[in-house]
Amino acid sequence: MLSEQNLKKIEELKTHYPNPRPVVLAALWMWQDEHGWISEEGMKYVAGLVNMPPHEVYGIVTFYTMFNRKPVGRHKIEVCTNVSCMLRNSDKIVKHLENRLNVKMGETTPDNRFTLVEAECLGACGYAPMLQCGDEYYENLDEAKVDRILSELK
Numbered sequence: 001m002l003s004e005q006n007l008k009k010i011e012e013l014k015t016h017y018p019n020p021r022p023v024v025l026a027a028l029w030m031w032q033d034e035h036g037w038i039s040e041e042g043m044k045y046v047a048g049l050v051n052m053p054p055h056e057v058y059g060i061v062t063f064y065t066m067f068n069r070k071p072v073g074r075h076k077i078e079v080c081t082n083v084s085c086m087l088r089n090s091d092k093i094v095k096h097l098e099n100r101l102n103v104k105m106g107e108t109t110p111d112n113r114f115t116l117v118e119a120e121c122l123g124a125c126g127y128a129p130m131l132q133c134g135d136e137y138y139e140n141l142d143e144a145k146v147d148r149i150l151s152e153l154k
């Protein structure tokens with residue numbers, strides 16, 4: 001279920017389009033914002049809201065890495081390992097994060113504080129290597145900067 005407030009927003013958004021399908025991304029964001037991740041139940045629920053077959057919603061959720069298909073920690077750290085970041089040593093950043101957090105890529109720390117995931121290009125190639133955490137981009141990373149970031153994330 002979504003909150004009354006979000007259901008009202010969805011209904012309002014639907015009035016901007018000839019059919020409700022374009023609202024699917026906003027509805028999925030709202031679901032993730034309320035639940036932290038998007039379960040199969042969530043996909044079916046959103047599909048019903050926007051009159052789409054559930055398999056199409058599943059296709060969207062599995063296409064965009066911004067959607068979580070399983071529970072994540074309070075801070076989801078997405079490290080870009082694509083070409084520009086790789087050429088600027090993102091592998092060292094990944095290794096450092098794995099050592100500091102004592103998890104591998106795709107895992108969550110036992111205290112549920114951090115989830116570490118690999119990301120495709122996040123569009124900040126000129127500032128490689130970089131990572132995204134929440135709405136923030138952290139760029140021109142080195143190991144010392146990663147340590148500062150981790151200490152700032154409560």
Ligand code: FES
Pocket residue numbers: 080081082083084085086120121122123124125128130
């Ligand atoms: S390759 Fe890392 S941001 Fe583009």
